[in-house]
Amino acid sequence: MVDKIAYPVQLLQPDGRRVLRPEYTNLVRDIGPDELRALYEDLVVTRRIDVEATALQRQGELGLWAPMLGQEAAQVGSARALRPDDYAFVSYREHAVAYCRGVDPAEMTRMWRGTAHSGWDPHAVKVTNPAIVVGSQGLHATGYAMGAHLDGAEIATIAYFGDGATSQGDIAEALGFSMSFNAPVVFFCQNNQWAISEPVHLQSPVPIAQRAAGYGMPAVRVDGNDVLAVLAVTRQATQRAREGSGPTFIEAITYRMGPHTTSDDPTRYRSSAETAEWKARDPIDRMHRLLDWEGLLDGAFLTRVRTTADEIAARLRSGAVGAPTPPPLSVFDHVYASEHPLLEEERAEYAAYLAAVTDTEEALS
Numbered sequence: 001m002v003d004k005i006a007y008p009v010q011l012l013q014p015d016g017r018r019v020l021r022p023e024y025t026n027l028v029r030d031i032g033p034d035e036l037r038a039l040y041e042d043l044v045v046t047r048r049i050d051v052e053a054t055a056l057q058r059q060g061e062l063g064l065w066a067p068m069l070g071q072e073a074a075q076v077g078s079a080r081a082l083r084p085d086d087y088a089f090v091s092y093r094e095h096a097v098a099y100c101r102g103v104d105p106a107e108m109t110r111m112w113r114g115t116a117h118s119g120w121d122p123h124a125v126k127v128t129n130p131a132i133v134v135g136s137q138g139l140h141a142t143g144y145a146m147g148a149h150l151d152g153a154e155i156a157t158i159a160y161f162g163d164g165a166t167s168q169g170d171i172a173e174a175l176g177f178s179m180s181f182n183a184p185v186v187f188f189c190q191n192n193q194w195a196i197s198e199p200v201h202l203q204s205p206v207p208i209a210q211r212a213a214g215y216g217m218p219a220v221r222v223d224g225n226d227v228l229a230v231l232a233v234t235r236q237a238t239q240r241a242r243e244g245s246g247p248t249f250i251e252a253i254t255y256r257m258g259p260h261t262t263s264d265d266p267t268r269y270r271s272s273a274e275t276a277e278w279k280a281r282d283p284i285d286r287m288h289r290l291l292d293w294e295g296l297l298d299g300a301f302l303t304r305v306r307t308t309a310d311e312i313a314a315r316l317r318s319g320a321v322g323a324p325t326p327p328p329l330s331v332f333d334h335v336y337a338s339e340h341p342l343l344e345e346e347r348a349e350y351a352a353y354l355a356a357v358t359d360t361e362e363a364l365s
């Protein structure tokens with residue numbers, strides 16, 4: 001069998017031609033013309049979501065956004081491997097995962113606009129709200145999975161995190177606990193080459209996936225810009241989880257084509273040559289070329305995809321701009337399930353501040 005760390009799984013070359021690797025090709029045998037077109041549509045729509053939200057931030061409508069430009073295939077391929085009962089635990093960059101799980105685009109920007117503590121009801125779609133504390137969601141996923149395992153539920157949980165997060169204690173603890181308790185977790189690391197300005201080779205001198213070996217956990221590296229390969233490896237890993245065979249580590253090799261967040265300027269720490277090199281491996285171009293090779297592209301299909309993307313982007317925009325501004329003091333609601341003295345003190349302090357500001361404004365008017 002081919003070494004899964006030394007030779008990352010790839011089923012599509014950057015020029016769109018297929019690669020035969022039977023162990024994995026067989027896992028996506030059911031993906032015919034309609035399914036290929038649907039994956040392409042997902043890639044285009046989720047890029048559009050990301051571009052629209054980035055524009056909204058630039059126009060002053062969002063406080064911040066964490067673009068996922070370039071990571072669409074890693075997210076779509078893995079999210080489309082999930083079943084409705086599986087649970088995804090995400091960081092702050094998994095907008096395509098949220099979309100594939102059924103999050104309403106109108107709700108995607110709430111947290112980033114500051115109109116709510118979080119975005120959507122996680123239990124309704126089985127994807128958590130964005131976790132800003134790097135790596136924390138690895139432990140949440142493990143705890144949830146341990147519970148599911150004890151309940152005998154045949155589900156998988158998947159924890160999304162970046163290459164940088166693998167240096168966090170939370171991820172190390174999650175890897176250890178999940179092996180000890182045979183928790184059905186898929187650790188899905190999007191190695192997008194950078195943790196803000198820190199390159200991945202500073203993070204780890206060996207492939208990130210190799211870290212799993214220290215825990216005795218099976219691991220695989222995959223071309224993260226190849227949606228079919230990602231779908232295949234995630235199907236295999238989630239199946240292992242569901243049937244009680246324990247956790248798997250996936251390293252999806254991809255690239256963050258944009259800034260870390262809208263507050264970052266990547267030209268200060270990486271070269272335009274590097275960005276150009278990855279542009280040639282764009283996940284959407286690759287899928288476009290495959291569809292072209294296989295005679296699955298036509299004008300009507302492309303127009304339909306564009307129209308769908310436009311409609312979803314419009315929904316995202318109106319959901320952001322049209323969101324009602326909540327009363328300032330509601331920021332203290334729902335922080336704890338019951339009263340908390342420190343929070344009450346802060347609420348009172350802030351109420352006094354607001355009253356003082358209002359008095360000053362009235363006096364000046």
Ligand SMILES: Cc1ncc(C[n+]2csc(CCOP(=O)(O)OP(=O)(O)O)c2C)c(N)n1
Pocket residue numbers: 093132133134161162163164165166192194195196256260
């Ligand atoms: C516990 C913690 N430490 C530091 C930060 C600041 N921080 C935010 S994102 C980030 C880099 C994360 O990089 P990576 O895990 O590779 O994910 P990516 O942002 O590339 O998707 C850091 C250090 C944080 N949010 N939480």
